[in-house]
Amino acid sequence: MRKLLFALVATIFSFSAMAGGHAEWWKNAGAPYAGTTLQGIAENTPPGQFAGDVLAKEFEALTGIKVRLENTSWDQMYDKAIKDMEANSGIYDFVYIEQDIVYDYLNRDFLVNITEGLANNPDLQAPGVSLDDFTTFIDYFKDGSGDVFGVPMEAFIKVYLYRKDLFGRADAKAQFRAQYGYGLTPATSFDQWRDNAEFFTHFCAEQGMECWGTTVQGHTGHPASTYEFLESIAPSFGLYNWGVNMDSYQSCVENGGQLNGGRAKAALNFWTQLLPFAPPEALQSTWSEVGSSFAAGRAAQGWVYGENAAWIATDAEKSAVVGKVGVMLPPTAPGVMTQAASGNGYIGYFDGGAYGIPHSSKNIEATMLWLQFVAMNDHQADWAIAGGRITHKDTYADPKVMAVDEQADGYFSLMRDTGFLYAGAPPFPFHGAGRGAIDPFIYSALAGEMTPEEALDGACQALDQVMADLGYQD
Amino acid sequence: MFSNNKKGWLLLSPTIFILIIVGLVPFFYVLYVGFFKWNPxxxxxxxxxxGFGFNYRRLIFDGVFLESIWRSIKFSVVTLTLELSLGFLLxxxxxxxxxxxxxxxxxxxxxxxxAPIVVGSIFKLFTVQGxxxxxxxxxxxxxYTLxxxxxxDQAFWMIVIMDIWHWTPFVTLTLLAGLSALPQDPYESAKIDGANNFQIFVYITIPMMVPVLIVVIFIRLMDSLxxxxxxxxxxxxxxxxxxRFTGIHIWKEVFEKRYYGLGSAMSILxxxxxxxxxxxxxxxMVSRGKSED
Structure with a gap:
C-alpha cells in the first residue's frame, strides 16, 4: 500500500514537474479531447524516436490524448504525408516538415497557421509555453508576416567528426609526417582532408583495423548523396543555393548560374576522389548509415549530421567510439568563412524540422495542444541529449546538456557559437523536382560513369529544364 | 437475356461495383490527367x-523514359527466359x-x-558492401569485388538474380501442376515408337504444356515489366x-518531381x-500452337 501511494505521489509529482507546474491546466485543456488519437508521421531519427517513445507517452498521461507517431524512412515519410495532404484525406494530424520542404508546403497551402490558431483559441494557449523560447531556427517555419506554421522539434548542424584516438597515436603522427612532410591533425583544408583520408586507409589496413580514412554519404540510388554534395561539400567550396542564380533561376554557367562552374567542379572532384578512402559501404550509405559507420569505428573523419553526433560521442550501447570523438567545423575554401560570417554565404547545412498541422487534420485543436507540449522547455534537455538537437535558446545552458557537451567535445557549444555560419536550404518551392533532376548525375559521378565535369554539365541542364518547365525562368 | 439472369447480375453487382471503383475510375482519371500539363x-x-498530344509528344523524345522502357523489356526477357528454364527443370x-x-x-x-519489399531488404542485407x-x-x-x-552491370544482374530467386518457385509450381495433369497415353505411344527423352520433351511435353506456358509467361511478363x-x-x-526501370522512373517523376500530367501519360503509354x-x-504462341496441331 505504501509502495502504491509512493508511486502515485511520484507520478503526480513527475507529471506536474514535466508540465511546468501546470498539470491541472493540461488536464483540463485535454479533457474535451480525451480518448482522441492523434496520428503523426516523421522520419525515423533519434529526435523522432524520443518524441514517439517518451513525449507521446507523457502527453497521453497528462491529457488523455493519445499520440501515435509513425517514424518511418525519409522517402516514405514524404510520400505518405504529401499524398495525405494532397488528397485532403486527414489521416495525419501532424506531419514532419523538414526545413528544405517548408517552402513547398507553404506554397501549396498545406499547413495550418499555428500563430493564428492559438490567437483565435485563447483557451488552447498553454501557460509557460512561448514560441519566443525557440532559437532563430523557428524563422524558417514562418511566413512573410511572421506567423508560425511549424513547431521546431529538431535543429542541428553537419559537423566534421574525427577520431581523437587515431589522430593522437604517436606511431600515426610519425608515419604521417614522414610520408607527407607535415603534422597529422584534423583537417582544416581540403588537401589535408584528402591526405588524412589516404593515410588512415593505409594505416588502418597495416594495423589490421577495420577502418578507413573518411566517410562519404554516397548512396548511388538515394538523394542523400545529392544532399551531401549540395548542402555540405558545395557550400564549403563557396557554391551556394545549388549554384542557382536567384534572380533568373538559371543554374548553368553560360546562363548566369554556377552549378557547373569552377567551384562546383572542384567540390565534386574533391568529394568523388575521397571514395577510395571511404568504407566500402559508402556507395550504399545515406545519413543513417554514415552515422552507424562512424559509430562502429569504421572511419577516421567525416561529415556527420549533428543528430548523430551526440549519441556517437556518448552512448556506449550504440557506439564503439565513445570518448574518442572530436568535433570541429569542416574545412572551407578561402573566402567562404568570411562570406558566411557576413551573411553572404554559408559553410554547410543547418538541418532540422518541425511538426506542422495539415489543414486536412480532423483534430486540429488537440494537435495544437500536442505541439505546445512539444515546445515546452521542460523536456528540451533530455531531448537534446537523446537526439543531438537543440531548438530552444535556454537548452544550451542546461547542466545536463553541458555535461554531454563536454563528453561530445563541445558539439553543442559549437552549434551555439557557429550556427550562424550555417544555413537552411534555399527557398525553392520546386525543391523536390529540382533535386530529383540533379540526382542521377550525382549518382553517375559517384559510380564513375561520368566525370564530375560531365555530371555537373548534365545536372545544370536538367535543373534548368525543370525550372523552365515549372515557369520560374522568364 | 438480362432479365433471365437478374439473380446472377445481382450477385455480380458488388464485384462489378468494386471493379469500377478501383479499376476503371482510376484508369480514366489517369487518362484524363495525362492530357494536362500539371505540376503543383x-x-x-x-x-x-x-492539347491531347502535349505530354505524349514530349515522351517520344524523352531519352530517359525510352531508355527505362528498353531496360524494363531487357530485364523481362532475361528473367523470363531464366525463370522458365529453371522452373521447367525444377x-x-x-x-x-x-x-x-x-x-x-x-x-x-x-x-x-x-513480400517484395522484404525480398529487397534481405538481398540488401546479404549483399551490401562492408x-x-x-x-x-x-x-x-x-x-571478385561485388x-x-x-x-x-552488377546492379542490373543483382536485380535479375533477386527476381529469379523470388519468382522461380511460382513458375515451378504452376508448371508442376500442368505436368502432373498431362495425359500419359501420348508418352506411352512415343516410347513404343522408340522416341528418346529429349524427343518426348520437345515433341510431346512442350506442345501439351503450351496453354500452361502461356499463362505463366503472361503473369510473369506483366509482373516483371x-x-x-x-x-x-x-x-x-x-x-x-x-x-531505373519504368515503374521506378514513373514513381520518381510523379512523387519526387511532381510531374502529375507527364507521369500519368507515362503510365498510360x-x-x-x-x-x-x-x-x-x-x-x-497461339499461331505456333495451331501450326503444330
Missing part, C-alpha cells in the same frame, strides 16, 4: 490543357521421387510468400540510371506498350 510545384500549379525434377523431396519443395516455395556476407565471401574466395553501388519494390529497396534505381507486347506474344 510550378509557378502556376493548376492543370493546364495544352518442375520436371519434382515429378520424380528423390530423398527429402517434400522438404525441398517446401523450402523452394518459401520465397513466394515473402557489412553483407556475400561481398566478403566473393572477395575472400574468388577475388559493389553494385558502383557497378551498373512493372517491377518496383525490390529494386527500390536494393538500389533505389541506381547507380545512375542503371536500374507504358500500359499500352505492355498490352501490345502481350498481344504480340499471345498471337505468336
Amino acid at each position: 510545384l510550378a509557378v502556376d500549379p493548376s492543370m493546364q490543357f495544352e 518442375a520436371l525434377s519434382l515429378l520424380s521421387s528423390f530423398p527429402f523431396k517434400k522438404f525441398f519443395r517446401g523450402v523452394h516455395t518459401l520465397p513466394l510468400v515473402i 557489412l553483407g556476407p556475400l561481398p566478403h565471401l566473393l572477395k575472400d574466395y574468388f577475388g 559493389n553494385y553501388g558502383m557497378n551498373a 512493372k517491377i518496383v519494390d525490390e529494386v527500390w529497396m536494393l538500389t533505389g534505381g541506381g547507380p545512375g540510371y542503371a536500374t 507504358y500500359l499500352y506498350i505492355t498490352i501490345v507486347i502481350c498481344w504480340i506474344l499471345y498471337s505468336v
